Amino acid sequence: MDFFTYRENQLYAEDLPVKQLAEEFGTPLYVYSRASLEQRYQAYAEPLAGRPHLICYAVKANANLGVLNVLARLGSGFDIVSAGELERVLAAGGDPARVVFSGVGKQTEEIRRALTVGIKCFNVESIAELERIEAVAEEMGQVAPISIRVNPDVDPKTHPYISTGLKANKFGIAFDLAREVYQQAASLQHIKIIGVDCHIGSQITQLSPFLDALDRILLLVDQLKEDGIEIHHLDLGGGLGVRYQDETPPTPAEYVAALLERLGDREFELIFEPGRAIAANAGILLTQVEYLKEGEEKNFAIVDAAMNDLLRPALYDAWQGIIPASIKEDGSNKAWDIVGPVCETGDFLGKDRELNLTAGDLLAVTSAGAYGFAMASNYNSRNRPAEVIVDGAEAHLARQRETYEQQMAGEQCLPK
Numbered sequence: 001m002d003f004f005t006y007r008e009n010q011l012y013a014e015d016l017p018v019k020q021l022a023e024e025f026g027t028p029l030y031v032y033s034r035a036s037l038e039q040r041y042q043a044y045a046e047p048l049a050g051r052p053h054l055i056c057y058a059v060k061a062n063a064n065l066g067v068l069n070v071l072a073r074l075g076s077g078f079d080i081v082s083a084g085e086l087e088r089v090l091a092a093g094g095d096p097a098r099v100v101f102s103g104v105g106k107q108t109e110e111i112r113r114a115l116t117v118g119i120k121c122f123n124v125e126s127i128a129e130l131e132r133i134e135a136v137a138e139e140m141g142q143v144a145p146i147s148i149r150v151n152p153d154v155d156p157k158t159h160p161y162i163s164t165g166l167k168a169n170k171f172g173i174a175f176d177l178a179r180e181v182y183q184q185a186a187s188l189q190h191i192k193i194i195g196v197d198c199h200i201g202s203q204i205t206q207l208s209p210f211l212d213a214l215d216r217i218l219l220l221v222d223q224l225k226e227d228g229i230e231i232h233h234l235d236l237g238g239g240l241g242v243r244y245q246d247e248t249p250p251t252p253a254e255y256v257a258a259l260l261e262r263l264g265d266r267e268f269e270l271i272f273e274p275g276r277a278i279a280a281n282a283g284i285l286l287t288q289v290e291y292l293k294e295g296e297e298k299n300f301a302i303v304d305a306a307m308n309d310l311l312r313p314a315l316y317d318a319w320q321g322i323i324p325a326s327i328k329e330d331g332s333n334k335a336w337d338i339v340g341p342v343c344e345t346g347d348f349l350g351k352d353r354e355l356n357l358t359a360g361d362l363l364a365v366t367s368a369g370a371y372g373f374a375m376a377s378n379y380n381s382r383n384r385p386a387e388v389i390v391d392g393a394e395a396h397l398a399r400q401r402e403t404y405e406q407q408m409a410g411e412q413c414l415p416k
């Protein structure tokens, strides 16, 4: 929240009152802070200075072109999970040679495109995928650089929907199989093994799961060495949690320091794929109160943002802060459920929030920079909101609010 602060009872995004942004760009509105994105990227990069490393920002967290461009200018790499994300990275000025490609379902066309532009590495998640990459690379007369994504069977102690490194999850290749799959990969003509990859989940707030995963990865690396397979990089994925409410996750500096200590004098290039830790607290969602509806059991504040704009509360029962754009001198707090216009009982942004509300008030949902707009949809045929990036006292429109025409583009009625 450091770049979103109150000055004389008004909430500011860097040097701009959010009220001014809402007036200029309308609501709902995603607002990102450039300085905050930069600071959070540097928080990862600085503790790694002096050793080979690459921070591959996880595009899925916030794929806005302006956001990607801010990071590309800092020299960031990118972790992608689709050709769509790859095209965004390229459009935003990202370097394909700093792109790693994760995901369990890479399509042939996506593999072809990634080979054409020359990405750094495919993070391979199954034997079938390895075989497909070999076939595509052969057909293109190329050699594909790969890591195997190893599923270390470590409990990340996070929400079950965002835990990825357990045997029961669809991600990666089981730890016990990994050595064999590396041997298979080593025998393929159009595959070049360059690393080992692992990502155990998201919003992880303790160090121990990361360290347990690293221990298993290092064990594997030693085994691979015995097999004559040399590893150039370790990709330790993303997943570092942030504070939404009262969580106390390690800072990137603490997290990196703990991993470096565990690595000792091993000299791999280190790759990280942070998404949330860079973007979540670099953004807010502004929304206006449309109606107040007070009842016997519950008071509802119906706002103009909904689950289609910010899905996390509905999907994971996630808690995100909801704060006023202006702090009032008079009136008093009451408990409100902050709900959207969508026709679902699960359409809420927050429940039982103590706020002093009047219809027309502007509110900010905090920690909305990651998995906010990125997961927005047109449900209920609502237009997706605009996104702006604040840079000091300037606001750059990073994406226009969608229009109904854009929403319907490409659709048509039957000929008769």
Ligand SMILES: Cc1ncc(COP(=O)(O)O)c(C=O)c1O
Residues within 6 Å of the ligand: 058, 061, 079, 102, 103, 164, 199, 201, 202, 203, 237, 238, 239, 240, 273, 274, 275, 276, 277
């Ligand atoms: C392979 C991979 N890398 C990186 C990330 C980014 O995770 P986070 O936003 O938690 O840092 C994810 C999402 O969990 C992922 O699936």
Ligand SMILES: N[C@@H](CCCC[NH3+])C(=O)O
Residues within 6 Å of the ligand: 060, 162, 202, 203, 312, 370, 371, 375
């Ligand atoms: N969308 C999730 C995180 C998913 C992580 C992607 N692998 C969230 O909002 O918390």
